[in-house]
Amino acid sequence: MPYQSPLHLLDSLQIEPSQLNPAGLVQVRKKILAEFNLTPDITIAVGNKQYTKDEALKAIDQLKELQHLNDHAAIFQDKPLLAWLENPTGAEFPIQSISDQHWSGQQSPFFDEILADGLQAYCSYLLKRRQFSTIIDPLALAFSLPDPLPYTLQETIYEFIQDITAQLEEAxxxxNHRRDPTTFGYIVYDDWADFLNSLPKSAFWHVVNDYCVAAVNYTVAVQHYLRDFVYEITHQLVRTNCDSGLKTTIQSNYQIYRENYHHKPGASETKSRSYGWVIWLVVVLIKLAIACSG
Incomplete structure (x- = not known):
């Protein structure tokens, strides 16, 4: 559940954040009681809300007993940050506010937990929508949080890449020469490779290598039917950080596709097919080597 500030009471009780201390709250309590003593009404208007005496005093007591008061106050006073934490998938991502808070040297474990929850919701939302260029900065913030706060998000991303790998293996x-370019169309864009390269190597190296192997094998399987698509996928694989042996194969494939498919779309199918068998054999051997080393 998204963070909800307990300090919205400040607006309705017309309390300034600077009054969030025992002495300040005592003065607010006295002020409220004085207003009730001056009126025969059961309720009084505080801000835009009507309060009975009991409701007003209980609201003030809640503030007195509130833990992590400084963190709540800092968030409440930063309205862009407050709006995003309370609605991570609907409000604008306040990268400057978060950076200022996170790198101020005054952040607390409580604030880090709230931030991790917001980043989990926001990054999951971006993943589902394939907004890979947008997710890179939030991920960098999430992965800079102390362990184990990033673990849930790491699992989400890991499973996301695993799912794509499994889909490529099935494809x-x-x-399906008509459906596949739509299903996997996002992997031909720069932001996909940039996203993979932005992930911490210590946590994602294995799963990114698995994806690259699946993508190479898929391109070999469809190279005679989806030539432009194969070329574009391989172009992004060249840009993706992966095992050095696998990278050599990808670069070799890329050169073959450039010479036979991209720049010479009329190249003979026999020649292309013979290349395909060489590519396939090398990829299978590399996959076995990666599995053994893991």
Whole structure:
């Protein structure tokens, strides 16, 4: 559940954040009691809300007993940050506010937990919408949080990449030449490779390598039917950080596709097919090597 500030009471009780201390709250309590003593009414208007005496005093007592008061106050006074924490998928991402708070040297474990929850919701939202260029900065903030706060988000991303890898492996078995470019269209853009390269190597190296192997094998399976698509996928694989042996194969494939498919779309199918068998064999061997080293 998104963070909800307990300090919205400040607005309705017309309390300034500077009054959030025992002495200040005592003065507010006295002021409220004085207003009730001066009126025969059961309720009084404080801000835009009507309070009975009991409601007003209980609201003040809640503030007196509130833990992590400084963190709540800092968030409450930063309205862009407050809006985003309370609605991570609907409000604008306040990267400057978060950076200022996070790198101020005054952040607390409580604030880090609130921030981690917001980043989890926001990054999951961006992943589902394939907004890979937008997610890079929030991920950098999330992964800079102390362990174990980033773990849940790491698992979400890990499973996301695993799912794409599994889909490519299935598509390799039964390619759909009409549907596949739509299903996997996002992996031909720069922001996909940039996203993969932004992930911490210590946590994602294995799963990114698995994805690259699946993508290479898929391109080999459909190279005679989806030539431009294969070229574009391989172009992004060249840009993606992966195992050095696998990278060599990808670069070799890329050169073959450039010479036979991209720049020479009329290249003979026989020649292309012979290349395909060489590519396939090398990729299978590399996949076995990666599995053994893991």
């Amino acid at each position: 390799q078995k039964v390619p």
